[in-house]
Amino acid sequence: TGPKPLDGKRVLVTAGGTVERIDPVRYITNDSSGKMGFAIAEAARDRGAKVTLVVGKADVSPPNGVEVVAVRSAAEMRDAVMCRLPDSDIVVKAAAVADYRPARPRAEKIKKSAEALTLELVPNPDILQEIGEWKASREDGARKPFVIGFAAETTDVEKHATDKLRRKKSDLIVANDVTAEGAGFGTDTNVVSVYGPNGLVASLPLLSKKDVAGRILDLAQDGLRASGPSS
Numbered sequence: 001t002g003p004k005p006l007d008g009k010r011v012l013v014t015a016g017g018t019v020e021r022i023d024p025v026r027y028i029t030n031d032s033s034g035k036m037g038f039a040i041a042e043a044a045r046d047r048g049a050k051v052t053l054v055v056g057k058a059d060v061s062p063p064n065g066v067e068v069v070a071v072r073s074a075a076e077m078r079d080a081v082m083c084r085l086p087d088s089d090i091v092v093k094a095a096a097v098a099d100y101r102p103a104r105p106r107a108e109k110i111k112k113s114a115e116a117l118t119l120e121l122v123p124n125p126d127i128l129q130e131i132g133e134w135k136a137s138r139e140d141g142a143r144k145p146f147v148i149g150f151a152a153e154t155t156d157v158e159k160h161a162t163d164k165l166r167r168k169k170s171d172l173i174v175a176n177d178v179t180a181e182g183a184g185f186g187t188d189t190n191v192v193s194v195y196g197p198n199g200l201v202a203s204l205p206l207l208s209k210k211d212v213a214g215r216i217l218d219l220a221q222d223g224l225r226a227s228g229p230s231s
């Protein structure tokens with residue numbers, strides 16, 4: 001077998017949903033199955049990359065041949081991601097990170113009562129935004145990964161995706177219109193549009209998550225080539 005396009009490259013992928021504790025038996029999470037991120041990790045592995053997969057809650061098993069780092073909360077995912085950035089060539093953030101967590105997770109199970117119960121939520125760290133800020137703070141010439149975020153949108157997909165790209169200083173944003181048939185959470189297929197700093201880069205039809213992963217990695221490889229050798 002000949003050389004592969006990502007030989008010698010390190011790819012960091014996040015997948016699945018984060019889990020935010022309410023009490024020892026209850027938590028807040030979302031519908032991410034892990035499939036999109038796992039497909040990216042698998043495709044990167046097949047292209048020769050050394051892959052680290054940071055996984056929250058997932059419904060399927062992660063691929064073989066990649067390093068799996070299991071996390072639960074957004075805070076844990078953040079720590080697992082941030083410490084690996086200096087060694088990464090490509091970062092793909094397919095995980096669905098909870099925007100909020102309970103302000104005071106209880107050590108004991110919350111008892112049922114006749115009273116209404118109010119759960120106070122506080123914002124979580126925005127990992128993709130921290131990655132963008134970390135990159136922007138690196139010196140010229142320092143190794144910086146090519147960063148791809150995802151956006152799960154239900155309305156005004158293009159506007160929200162391009163806003164996220166700018167705010168979070170990502171290189172690309174892959175937007176899924178999660179209201180489209182066969183797109184988004186839990187499915188084996190996805191419908192995505194990819195945006196870069198100059199607007200729409202690719203608008204893909206309904207494809208398997210495996211094929212979407214291949215197209216995203218093609219764009220990441222183009223981005224790596226354009227930004228020169230990373231060392």
Ligand code: PMT
Pocket residue numbers: 015016031032033034035036037074093094095096097098099124125126127128129148149150151152153164176184185186187
């Ligand atoms: O896992 P599957 O079932 O296959 O579903 C795939 C998916 C729909 C979860 C995936 O394709 C996807 O869209 N993932 C991102 C979902 C999401 O959290 O979107 P968002 O618009 O809330 O976040 C935008 C980006 O910021 C994402 O890259 C997210 O990882 C990141 N983020 C968000 C919040 C936060 N606190 N920290 C983050 O890093």
